[in-house]
Amino acid sequence: MSLVFPYLAQHYPRPLVTLRGATVRYRPIFAITVFGPSGDYPIDVLADTGADDILFPEWLAARIGLDLTNAPTGGGSVANLGTIPVRYAEVRLRLWNPHEQREWQAWVAFTSAPLRQGYFGQAGGLEYFEACFRHWRRELELTVAPTYPGT
């Protein structure tokens, strides 16, 4: 069993040189549900093998009832934002489709920087799955790996 996520499209008003004149880009973006003490929210994340951690905007932490006041802190780097402050918290994450559901605990990063999307990176995320990026079919397949700690 596995979780398959079709890529999401972004349309452009002009032909893109690197795509040989196409006007649509497809990205491995999918919804993940983040659980906290007071609630849960689905949010789109980009599956990014170049991202070390899972990263969300800090306003999401407030919405799910996480108090980051005394959370471990660190620094991160996002291409369009440079160096950004991050705070870490342990949350429950859920991936879902009508045929399979996966849920696990993970330490994730939150930042107050103006993120343009969430990131599903290595630690706590991709490390638990065998990820097959089928760009030709515009879909990402995630299969749980032996390291997967959840249900």
Next chain:
Amino acid sequence: MTDKSDFRGPDPFVYAANRNKFTYEQLQPYFGKWVAWSLDGTRILAAAEDGKDLHDLLVAAGLDPHQTVYSYVHDPSIDCEL
């Protein structure tokens, strides 16, 4: 909190298929904003410059913020994301 037994997230295939039908022109008002999509990807239910405002906008509209997907609408004036 949503219980496991009653959880209904977005069906990835339905969500993506419907979202991918949105044209450049339809999304233009939302470029550079955080939006809340309906779980089936057919509608944008709220939009805000800052994602933290989405919850209040949804509640004010009588909608359940948990039955949406928060997402950012990229500005296509940027050719590529690196």
